[in-house]
Amino acid sequence: MIVAGAENCPPMLDKTMYNSWQSRMLLYLKLKKNDRMILESIENGPLVYPTIEENGQVHDKKYAKLNEQEKHQDDCDVQALKIDRVKLLMQGTELSYQERECKLYNDLDKFTSIKGESHHEYYLRFAQLINDMHTISMTMQQVQVNTKFLNAL
Structure with missing residues:
Protein backbone atom coordinates (compact mmCIF):
# COMPACT_ATOMS: atom_id res chain seq x y z
CA MET A 1 0.00 0.00 0.00
CA ILE A 2 2.83 2.42 0.78
CA VAL A 3 4.00 2.38 -2.86
CA ALA A 4 0.60 3.33 -4.25
CA GLY A 5 1.00 6.32 -6.54
CA ALA A 6 4.77 6.44 -6.02
CA GLU A 7 5.48 6.26 -9.75
CA ASN A 8 3.44 9.36 -10.62
CA CYS A 9 4.86 12.06 -8.39
CA PRO A 10 6.93 12.46 -5.23
CA PRO A 11 4.97 12.01 -2.01
CA MET A 12 3.64 15.13 -0.33
CA LEU A 13 5.41 16.18 2.86
CA ASP A 14 3.36 16.38 6.03
CA LYS A 15 5.55 17.93 8.74
CA THR A 16 4.05 15.66 11.36
CA MET A 17 4.97 12.53 9.42
CA TYR A 18 8.54 13.17 8.23
CA ASN A 19 9.76 9.60 8.83
CA SER A 20 6.92 8.18 6.76
CA TRP A 21 7.59 10.76 4.02
CA GLN A 22 11.29 9.92 4.04
CA SER A 23 10.65 6.21 3.50
CA ARG A 24 8.13 6.95 0.73
CA MET A 25 10.58 9.36 -0.92
CA LEU A 26 13.29 6.69 -0.97
CA LEU A 27 10.84 4.25 -2.58
CA TYR A 28 9.92 6.93 -5.12
CA LEU A 29 13.59 7.54 -5.94
CA LYS A 30 14.20 3.84 -6.47
CA LEU A 31 11.69 3.94 -9.33
CA LYS A 32 13.36 6.91 -11.05
CA GLN A 91 15.06 18.90 12.14
CA GLY A 92 13.36 19.97 15.31
CA THR A 93 9.82 19.77 13.94
CA GLU A 94 9.28 16.09 14.68
CA LEU A 95 6.34 15.51 16.97
CA SER A 96 6.66 13.23 19.93
CA TYR A 97 5.24 9.73 19.61
CA GLN A 98 2.23 10.61 21.77
CA GLU A 99 1.48 13.72 19.70
CA ARG A 100 1.69 11.74 16.45
CA GLU A 101 -0.48 8.99 17.88
CA CYS A 102 -3.11 11.51 19.01
CA LYS A 103 -3.05 13.23 15.62
CA LEU A 104 -3.49 9.94 13.77
CA TYR A 105 -6.35 8.80 16.03
CA ASN A 106 -7.98 12.19 15.47
CA ASP A 107 -7.50 11.88 11.70
CA LEU A 108 -9.00 8.39 11.82
CA ASP A 109 -11.99 9.58 13.85
CA LYS A 110 -12.70 12.41 11.40
CA PHE A 111 -11.95 10.36 8.27
CA THR A 112 -14.78 10.43 5.74
CA SER A 113 -15.24 10.29 2.00
CA ILE A 114 -15.01 13.51 0.03
CA LYS A 115 -17.81 14.41 -2.36
CA GLY A 116 -16.83 13.54 -5.93
CA GLU A 117 -13.94 11.32 -4.82
CA SER A 118 -13.64 7.92 -6.52
CA HIS A 119 -13.56 4.73 -4.47
CA HIS A 120 -9.96 4.23 -5.51
CA GLU A 121 -8.92 7.70 -4.28
CA TYR A 122 -10.82 7.10 -1.04
CA TYR A 123 -9.03 3.78 -0.57
CA LEU A 124 -5.60 5.34 -1.22
CA ARG A 125 -6.19 8.09 1.37
CA PHE A 126 -7.39 5.55 3.93
CA ALA A 127 -4.49 3.19 3.16
CA GLN A 128 -2.03 6.07 3.64
CA LEU A 129 -3.53 6.85 7.04
CA ILE A 130 -3.29 3.20 8.10
CA ASN A 131 0.31 3.01 6.78
CA ASP A 132 1.22 6.08 8.80
CA MET A 133 -0.25 4.41 11.87
CA HIS A 134 1.78 1.25 11.21
CA THR A 135 4.93 3.32 10.69
CA ILE A 136 4.88 4.39 14.33
CA SER A 137 3.77 0.93 15.48
CA MET A 138 0.19 1.83 16.32
CA THR A 139 -1.98 -1.26 16.36
CA MET A 140 -5.66 -1.70 15.73
CA GLN A 141 -7.71 -4.83 15.29
CA GLN A 142 -8.47 -5.60 11.66
CA VAL A 143 -12.21 -5.55 12.36
CA GLN A 144 -11.88 -1.95 13.65
CA VAL A 145 -10.04 -0.89 10.49
CA ASN A 146 -12.58 -2.60 8.22
CA THR A 147 -15.54 -1.14 10.12
CA LYS A 148 -14.11 2.38 10.00
CA PHE A 149 -13.39 2.04 6.29
CA LEU A 150 -16.92 0.95 5.47
CA ASN A 151 -18.70 3.36 7.83
CA ALA A 152 -16.74 6.37 6.55
CA LEU A 153 -17.48 5.39 2.96
Whole structure:
Protein backbone atom coordinates (compact mmCIF):
# COMPACT_ATOMS: atom_id res chain seq x y z
CA MET A 1 0.00 0.00 0.00
CA ILE A 2 2.83 2.42 0.78
CA VAL A 3 4.00 2.38 -2.86
CA ALA A 4 0.60 3.33 -4.25
CA GLY A 5 1.00 6.32 -6.54
CA ALA A 6 4.77 6.44 -6.02
CA GLU A 7 5.48 6.26 -9.75
CA ASN A 8 3.44 9.36 -10.62
CA CYS A 9 4.86 12.06 -8.39
CA PRO A 10 6.93 12.46 -5.23
CA PRO A 11 4.97 12.01 -2.01
CA MET A 12 3.64 15.13 -0.33
CA LEU A 13 5.41 16.18 2.86
CA ASP A 14 3.36 16.38 6.03
CA LYS A 15 5.55 17.93 8.74
CA THR A 16 4.05 15.66 11.36
CA MET A 17 4.97 12.53 9.42
CA TYR A 18 8.54 13.17 8.23
CA ASN A 19 9.76 9.60 8.83
CA SER A 20 6.92 8.18 6.76
CA TRP A 21 7.59 10.76 4.02
CA GLN A 22 11.29 9.92 4.04
CA SER A 23 10.65 6.21 3.50
CA ARG A 24 8.13 6.95 0.73
CA MET A 25 10.58 9.36 -0.92
CA LEU A 26 13.29 6.69 -0.97
CA LEU A 27 10.84 4.25 -2.58
CA TYR A 28 9.92 6.93 -5.12
CA LEU A 29 13.59 7.54 -5.94
CA LYS A 30 14.20 3.84 -6.47
CA LEU A 31 11.69 3.94 -9.33
CA LYS A 32 13.36 6.91 -11.05
CA LYS A 33 16.14 7.14 -13.61
CA ASN A 34 19.55 7.56 -11.95
CA ASP A 35 18.12 6.27 -8.67
CA ARG A 36 21.34 4.66 -7.46
CA MET A 37 23.43 7.78 -8.10
CA ILE A 38 20.94 10.03 -6.30
CA LEU A 39 20.72 7.69 -3.31
CA GLU A 40 24.52 7.46 -3.13
CA SER A 41 24.73 11.26 -3.17
CA ILE A 42 22.27 11.43 -0.27
CA GLU A 43 24.19 8.83 1.72
CA ASN A 44 27.81 9.74 0.82
CA GLY A 45 27.68 13.39 -0.14
CA PRO A 46 28.14 15.08 -3.51
CA LEU A 47 30.86 14.62 -6.09
CA VAL A 48 34.13 16.26 -5.15
CA TYR A 49 35.07 18.27 -8.23
CA PRO A 50 38.38 17.25 -9.71
CA THR A 51 41.09 19.90 -9.59
CA ILE A 52 43.17 21.11 -12.50
CA GLU A 53 46.29 23.21 -12.70
CA GLU A 54 46.33 26.21 -15.00
CA ASN A 55 49.00 28.90 -15.07
CA GLY A 56 50.55 27.49 -11.90
CA GLN A 57 47.29 27.71 -9.95
CA VAL A 58 45.21 24.76 -8.78
CA HIS A 59 41.41 25.17 -8.86
CA ASP A 60 38.26 23.11 -9.29
CA LYS A 61 37.24 22.09 -12.77
CA LYS A 62 34.28 24.06 -14.10
CA TYR A 63 31.05 22.24 -14.89
CA ALA A 64 31.49 22.84 -18.62
CA LYS A 65 34.85 21.04 -18.54
CA LEU A 66 33.61 17.94 -16.69
CA ASN A 67 33.31 14.71 -18.66
CA GLU A 68 29.84 13.25 -19.28
CA GLN A 69 30.00 10.89 -16.27
CA GLU A 70 31.03 13.73 -13.94
CA LYS A 71 28.29 16.01 -15.30
CA HIS A 72 25.75 13.24 -14.81
CA GLN A 73 26.93 12.71 -11.22
CA ASP A 74 26.76 16.45 -10.55
CA ASP A 75 23.17 16.59 -11.83
CA CYS A 76 22.22 13.72 -9.50
CA ASP A 77 23.96 15.54 -6.64
CA VAL A 78 21.76 18.59 -7.22
CA GLN A 79 18.64 16.43 -6.87
CA ALA A 80 20.03 14.82 -3.71
CA LEU A 81 20.87 18.23 -2.27
CA LYS A 82 17.22 19.27 -2.57
CA ILE A 83 16.20 16.24 -0.48
CA ASP A 84 18.92 16.97 2.10
CA ARG A 85 17.62 20.53 2.45
CA VAL A 86 14.19 19.17 3.33
CA LYS A 87 15.83 16.95 5.95
CA LEU A 88 17.58 19.98 7.48
CA LEU A 89 14.34 21.97 7.49
CA MET A 90 12.56 19.15 9.28
CA GLN A 91 15.06 18.90 12.14
CA GLY A 92 13.36 19.97 15.31
CA THR A 93 9.82 19.77 13.94
CA GLU A 94 9.28 16.09 14.68
CA LEU A 95 6.34 15.51 16.97
CA SER A 96 6.66 13.23 19.93
CA TYR A 97 5.24 9.73 19.61
CA GLN A 98 2.23 10.61 21.77
CA GLU A 99 1.48 13.72 19.70
CA ARG A 100 1.69 11.74 16.45
CA GLU A 101 -0.48 8.99 17.88
CA CYS A 102 -3.11 11.51 19.01
CA LYS A 103 -3.05 13.23 15.62
CA LEU A 104 -3.49 9.94 13.77
CA TYR A 105 -6.35 8.80 16.03
CA ASN A 106 -7.98 12.19 15.47
CA ASP A 107 -7.50 11.88 11.70
CA LEU A 108 -9.00 8.39 11.82
CA ASP A 109 -11.99 9.58 13.85
CA LYS A 110 -12.70 12.41 11.40
CA PHE A 111 -11.95 10.36 8.27
CA THR A 112 -14.78 10.43 5.74
CA SER A 113 -15.24 10.29 2.00
CA ILE A 114 -15.01 13.51 0.03
CA LYS A 115 -17.81 14.41 -2.36
CA GLY A 116 -16.83 13.54 -5.93
CA GLU A 117 -13.94 11.32 -4.82
CA SER A 118 -13.64 7.92 -6.52
CA HIS A 119 -13.56 4.73 -4.47
CA HIS A 120 -9.96 4.23 -5.51
CA GLU A 121 -8.92 7.70 -4.28
CA TYR A 122 -10.82 7.10 -1.04
CA TYR A 123 -9.03 3.78 -0.57
CA LEU A 124 -5.60 5.34 -1.22
CA ARG A 125 -6.19 8.09 1.37
CA PHE A 126 -7.39 5.55 3.93
CA ALA A 127 -4.49 3.19 3.16
CA GLN A 128 -2.03 6.07 3.64
CA LEU A 129 -3.53 6.85 7.04
CA ILE A 130 -3.29 3.20 8.10
CA ASN A 131 0.31 3.01 6.78
CA ASP A 132 1.22 6.08 8.80
CA MET A 133 -0.25 4.41 11.87
CA HIS A 134 1.78 1.25 11.21
CA THR A 135 4.93 3.32 10.69
CA ILE A 136 4.88 4.39 14.33
CA SER A 137 3.77 0.93 15.48
CA MET A 138 0.19 1.83 16.32
CA THR A 139 -1.98 -1.26 16.36
CA MET A 140 -5.66 -1.70 15.73
CA GLN A 141 -7.71 -4.83 15.29
CA GLN A 142 -8.47 -5.60 11.66
CA VAL A 143 -12.21 -5.55 12.36
CA GLN A 144 -11.88 -1.95 13.65
CA VAL A 145 -10.04 -0.89 10.49
CA ASN A 146 -12.58 -2.60 8.22
CA THR A 147 -15.54 -1.14 10.12
CA LYS A 148 -14.11 2.38 10.00
CA PHE A 149 -13.39 2.04 6.29
CA LEU A 150 -16.92 0.95 5.47
CA ASN A 151 -18.70 3.36 7.83
CA ALA A 152 -16.74 6.37 6.55
CA LEU A 153 -17.48 5.39 2.96
